[in-house]
Amino acid sequence: MEFLNYAFMQRALLAAALVGVTAPAVGIYLVQRRQALMGDGIGHVAMTGVGLGFLLSTSPVWMATAVAVVGAVAMELIRWYGKTRGDIALAMLFYGGMAGGVMLINIAPGGSNANLSSYLFGSLSTVSDDDVTAICLLAAFVVLVTVGLRRQLFAVSQDEEFARVTGLPVRALNLLTAVTAAVTVTVAMRVVGLLLVSALMVVPVAAAQQLTRSFAATFAIAVAIGISVTLGGTVTSYYQDVPPGATIVLLTIGVFIVLTLLATPLARRRARASAARDAACTADVPGARGTADEVTV
Amino acid sequence: MADARTEPVISLRAVTAELGGRPVLRGIDLTVARGEVVALLGANGSGKSTAVRTVIGQVPVTGGAVEIFGTPRRRFRDWARVGYVPQRTTAAGGVPATVTEVVTSGRLSRARFGVLRKADRAAVTDALEQVGMADRAKDSVSALSGGQHQRVLIARALVSEPELLIMDEPMAGVDLASQEVLAATLRHQVEQGASVLLVLHELGPLEPLIDRAVVLRDGCVLHDGPPPKAVGQHALPGHDHVHPHDADAAPVRTGLLT
Numbered sequence: 001m002e003f004l005n006y007a008f009m010q011r012a013l014l015a016a017a018l019v020g021v022t023a024p025a026v027g028i029y030l031v032q033r034r035q036a037l038m039g040d041g042i043g044h045v046a047m048t049g050v051g052l053g054f055l056l057s058t059s060p061v062w063m064a065t066a067v068a069v070v071g072a073v074a075m076e077l078i079r080w081y082g083k084t085r086g087d088i089a090l091a092m093l094f095y096g097g098m099a100g101g102v103m104l105i106n107i108a109p110g111g112s113n114a115n116l117s118s119y120l121f122g123s124l125s126t127v128s129d130d131d132v133t134a135i136c137l138l139a140a141f142v143v144l145v146t147v148g149l150r151r152q153l154f155a156v157s158q159d160e161e162f163a164r165v166t167g168l169p170v171r172a173l174n175l176l177t178a179v180t181a182a183v184t185v186t187v188a189m190r191v192v193g194l195l196l197v198s199a200l201m202v203v204p205v206a207a208a209q210q211l212t213r214s215f216a217a218t219f220a221i222a223v224a225i226g227i228s229v230t231l232g233g234t235v236t237s238y239y240q241d242v243p244p245g246a247t248i249v250l251l252t253i254g255v256f257i258v259l260t261l262l263a264t265p266l267a268r269r270r271a272r273a274s275a276a277r278d279a280a281c282t283a284d285v286p287g288a289r290g291t292a293d294e295v296t297v
Numbered sequence: 298m299a300d301a302r303t304e305p306v307i308s309l310r311a312v313t314a315e316l317g318g319r320p321v322l323r324g325i326d327l328t329v330a331r332g333e334v335v336a337l338l339g340a341n342g343s344g345k346s347t348a349v350r351t352v353i354g355q356v357p358v359t360g361g362a363v364e365i366f367g368t369p370r371r372r373f374r375d376w377a378r379v380g381y382v383p384q385r386t387t388a389a390g391g392v393p394a395t396v397t398e399v400v401t402s403g404r405l406s407r408a409r410f411g412v413l414r415k416a417d418r419a420a421v422t423d424a425l426e427q428v429g430m431a432d433r434a435k436d437s438v439s440a441l442s443g444g445q446h447q448r449v450l451i452a453r454a455l456v457s458e459p460e461l462l463i464m465d466e467p468m469a470g471v472d473l474a475s476q477e478v479l480a481a482t483l484r485h486q487v488e489q490g491a492s493v494l495l496v497l498h499e500l501g502p503l504e505p506l507i508d509r510a511v512v513l514r515d516g517c518v519l520h521d522g523p524p525p526k527a528v529g530q531h532a533l534p535g536h537d538h539v540h541p542h543d544a545d546a547a548p549v550r551t552g553l554l555t
């Protein structure tokens with residue numbers, strides 16, 4: 001535990017834990033809407049923000065947040081209004097954002113693709129005090145939204161059309177989800193990097209699903225997995241001198257595989273139990289079937 | 298008060314709507330009076346779901362007027378009075394959810410800030426009992442059959458204790474046991490005074506409940522009046538249902554559709 005004596009490791013662990021909480025907390029809603037790769041798209045767009053941060057000599061984290069939010073809102077607007085060419089428009093946004101980032105950082109005085117690389121793949125040792133402050137504030141926002149509005153976000157992500165009839169402000173909630181995802185991307189950027197951030201939004205949720213039947217349990221287990229792998233990966237990268245982002249993502253995939261193997265017998269037992277119950281339920285059906293046959297034939 | 302009782306709960310006047318730049322509704326009139334059960338019939342693609350979606354605001358109208366409980370749709374806020382069962386085309390979301398979680402989301406129109414009280418939880422249990430799914434409350438919705446899933450969606454519509462039920466093909470892909478449960482549930486709701494707009498492909502076991510039928514063809518109202526009789530139904534233009542015994546006869550098509 002001697003790593004706890006280093007200020008940079010304290011910062012790194014705090015940032016990692018916050019990423020472990022926020023990424024799956026937002027990711028679960030993206031997975032529920034079947035937009036699992038949205039985080040990846042936002043990550044690409046955020047690169048332009050990092051580039052702008054270097055060019056204007058301001059904080060890359062805040063610039064990335066601003067650009068990612070704009071990009072996420074644009075993606076949501078394309079989803080509403082973009083008809084058949086929606087996917088092409090998204091591709092332009094993603095690759096334009098990535099190319100813009102590479103271009104800006106090369107133009108920036110003293111900037112090079114080496115700077116960019118720490119944002120692409122994460123770099124714990126360079127997390128500054130300012131970064132940690134920004135990450136704490138952004139993470140607080142993400143937790144407030146994803147936990148505080150969980151019932152509303154669940155309803156909108158499960159069935160948008162139905163949610164409208166409960167009087168929920170569907171468009172506002174969709175935009176809020178997009179903005180929250182964008183904020184999460186920049187929270188995670190320093191730890192796992194922009195290119196790997198989406199993995200931490202999606203894989204813990206997929207892993208948790210192997211064990212669960214309810215949304216609430218999936219949420220809790222996904223966050224628990226998220227914290228475990230981000231802290232575990234950070235400590236591993238300290239001892240083994242391996243890149244933290246890649247370590248964390250590989251650990252997460254490892255957890256997914258282990259849980260999938262463990263869950264197979266569990267799922268089989270559940271299927272058998274519910275099959276038995278269904279058989280019992282149909283005991284009174286034969287009479288009903290007889291009358292209905294007369295109607296349809 | 299007398300006004301509120303005679304006012305139609307749903308009123309569409311000369312409503313037009315487009316999807317993907319193509320006119321789908323070409324000026325339809327549709328009313329549902331208080332306590333009335335109206336069936337909306339027509340071939341696939343005739344605009345039944347689109348008509349229903351203009352009522353709930355999912356599809357914008359390009360002309361005409363939509364009113365719910367006498368209030369223009371845009372200004373209507375009292376959604377707890379409306380229960381909606383969407384047409385099931387896709388399965389559930391990408392994350393597991395229990396029957397209780399799904400039904401609870403229907404209660405959000407009453408639990409404004411998502412805070413559930415005792416009454417809300419009781420309403421969830423009650424709605425599940427009405428559709429005979431209380432014993433599956435903790436199961437994942439993905440483990441249910443099509444008919445059971447549909448019963449859950451109906452419980453989700455009932456849980457806000459609505460006065461108006463809008464159901465889009467509630468019987469499609471539903472096994473016979475569930476059909477009977479659904480018919481009984483609906484009968485109970487009608488007895489309690491609910492008004493109902495039902496999109497149906499065929500009248501089936503719900504026939505005795507239906508007061509009036511509106512038949513759409515190609516985005517226009519073709520018939521508005523007494524429900525067609527079970528046999529007469531086949532004579533309706535726009536009915537393209539192919540029975541096994543007349544599979545080689547060409548189905549009656551609406552012509553203009555394609």
Ligand SMILES: Nc1ncnc2c1ncn2[C@@H]1O[C@H](COP(=O)(O)OP(=O)(O)O)[C@@H](O)[C@H]1O
Nearest residue numbers: 316317321339340341342343344345346347348
């Ligand atoms: N999202 C959409 N974009 C373009 N056309 C659509 C869309 N949804 C439905 N349509 C078309 O609108 C017409 C009416 O559809 P719909 O109201 O779903 O019919 P019904 O419910 O009577 O089967 C159909 O021709 C269908 O192809």
Ligand SMILES: [Mg+2]
Nearest residue numbers: 345346347384
């Ligand atoms: Mg339809």
